[in-house]
Amino acid sequence: MISVQAEDFDQAQEYRALRDSDTGTGAIVTFTGLVRDQGDRAGVTGLYLEHYPGMTEQVIQGLVAEAARRWNIQRARVIHRVGHLTLSDQIVFVGVCSAHREDAFAACAFLMDALKTSAPFWKKEITDQGEHWVEQKTSDIERAEAWAPVTPPAAPDPASGSGS
Amino acid sequence: MTEPALTVRFFARLREELGTDTLAVPPRPGLTTGDLLRQLAARGGAWRQLDSGRPVLVAVNRVMAKADTPVHAGDEVAFFPPVTGG
Numbered sequence: 001m002i003s004v005q006a007e008d009f010d011q012a013q014e015y016r017a018l019r020d021s022d023t024g025t026g027a028i029v030t031f032t033g034l035v036r037d038q039g040d041r042a043g044v045t046g047l048y049l050e051h052y053p054g055m056t057e058q059v060i061q062g063l064v065a066e067a068a069r070r071w072n073i074q075r076a077r078v079i080h081r082v083g084h085l086t087l088s089d090q091i092v093f094v095g096v097c098s099a100h101r102e103d104a105f106a107a108c109a110f111l112m113d114a115l116k117t118s119a120p121f122w123k124k125e126i127t128d129q130g131e132h133w134v135e136q137k138t139s140d141i142e143r144a145e146a147w148a149p150v151t152p153p154a155a156p157d158p159a160s161g162s163g164s
Numbered sequence: 165m166t167e168p169a170l171t172v173r174f175f176a177r178l179r180e181e182l183g184t185d186t187l188a189v190p191p192r193p194g195l196t197t198g199d200l201l202r203q204l205a206a207r208g209g210a211w212r213q214l215d216s217g218r219p220v221l222v223a224v225n226r227v228m229a230k231a232d233t234p235v236h237a238g239d240e241v242a243f244f245p246p247v248t249g250g
Contacts, residue, residue, distance in 0.1 A: 052226070115249060122244070
């Protein structure tokens, strides 16, 4: 399930929902990203996050489907916040359930790396000196590309259920 | 009956620097996203940055596209800077 929202989320509640979803789950890996005081520049006091409603959700849905093709995962939950955020606010949550930890670790890391370079979100840093749009990082692109080769978006295959 | 216009949308830094988030552009046969970008850049001023070598990404109907992707009447074309979420 994918949510793009202004509201905060409760990490414990999201973990509980993942944990309760399937008794075959042996591993849950979660990632939570926070607003920190150092970004492209020092003295960051907050962020403004913009997205492309409709496309952002669709892109993340595609990434979850891609993760389900590449690893044996049972469920994935992605939450990304938009709007104005302040220091230590939660920005993003990715939680993945699997029978085994390797799949859960890999799928969670892939989802974060791919989300950062392909989901249409834009971050503006607010500092005590003013505000500026964040530049895309080469290191983020390299991390995402390290997951290649990416299987092309497959035509719907009735034989493979892609649980999201 | 007139053909529906193309809807052109801008996000983030482009939206702010161009001072607009949505434009209606008349379609014409054979138009690609690259043509549209150059057509908009020709407006001059802040619009020139669209064709200045600074990276601009494009989506057609909310799917990532390329410079030679054709656009048709009624399509939604979006131009935006490289993404920085997460």
